[in-house]
Structures are given as structure tokens and as C-alpha cells.
Amino acid sequence: KQEVTQIPAALSVPEGENLVLNCSFTDSAIYNLQWFRQDPGKGLTSLLLIQSSQREQTSGRLNASLDKSSGRSTLYIAASQPGDSATYLCAVEKSSGDKLTFGTGTRLAVRP
């Protein structure tokens, strides 16, 4: 059974700092990995999708990397802003069209 772990569970940083969120998964046979953010009381917003054949994806200040063989992904946020405060979730998909298995998230707070 696939298990997805995110470390740290919570993180508080001052505005402007660069930070890294970690996601690890026990079964490296994945099809893709997706990063989401969730604001309090809201649904999930897709940030980045990395196919298993890719090593990284970038969108603006966000960069996600994937090391499938070691079962790890990182989400790098550059020059953090208070608006980045949210819970960040990673999710893996075992095969095309399969369900997503989610981690429990990292709750990020960026202090002005």
C-alpha cells in the first residue's frame, strides 16, 4: 500500500525566505506526482504536475523536483510571501487514471 509522508508538518518563516517542502512515498512505481495548495476552508488548487519521466517542473517562484527511485519530491518556494501561507499537499498516482494518494500536508505560515 502506497504511503505518502510530508515533512515538516508545519513551518513558519519570515517573508522573503526561500524554503523547501518535502514529500516521500514508499512505492516508487508511480505514474505522476502533483503538488496542491489548500487555503483554510477551501478546496485544493493544483500547483505543479510532474510526470514520472520528468525530473522537475517550474511555475513562477515554485519549483518541484522528483527523484522517483528514492521516492522523494521537493517543492521549492523562492522569496516567500505572506500570500503563500497555506497547507501544501503532495499526491502520487500509481498508474494512468488511478486515484491520487495524498500526504497529510505541510502547513506553511509566512510572517510579514
Place this chain on the structure above:
Amino acid sequence: GAGVSQSPSNKVTEKGKDVELRCDPISGHTALYWYRQSLGQGLEFLIYFQGNSAPDKSGLPSDRFSAERTGGSVSTLTIQRTQQEDSAVYLCASRLDRVGEAFFGQGTRLTVV
């Protein structure tokens, strides 16, 4: 609409009553998922519809839970004889097909009293 729409946004029901939660996926999306997020917990997979294929019901927690998807579009999640442990946010997501990003709705917050 432009995104995944769920209704109602909030639902309070008495223990033992039945509830129906609705999801309108993005137009043209063939894949539709239901997840549940309990307080302080991760997202728990419930059920998955892909086109005209038989749904993957492997995540439904009990036979009180059922879902259908009519005409390959709107989906309804039904919970019969609700229990307090059913209280959670129920999230729906859709995808264009078997690949690509999953887009989530805002969820329905269900409270069983």
C-alpha cells in the same frame, strides 16, 4: 462553469438522516473523483468514475455510501443513515482524461449532529 462546482457548500444533518452531495465537473472532463477530508486528517479516496467504465468503489467506507454519475457529467454522493463519524469535508475533483492535472471543487462541509 469554469471550475468544479459542488453543492451545497455546507450541510448540517441529524444523525440517521440521508444526505446527497452534488458535483458538477468541468465540462468535457471524463474522470471524476470523490475524496473525504476529516478534521486534521489527509484526503481519503472514496470513488472514481472514468468515462463509461465501471467505477472504482474501493474507497467507500461502508455500504451506507454510494455514488452515481449520470450522463457522464454530474455526480451525486449519497450517504444513508448518517453517523457522526461521517462529518467531514467532501471534495470532488475532475480530470480531462486519464492523464493531466486534477481540479478540485471547494467541497461540501458535512456536519452530522
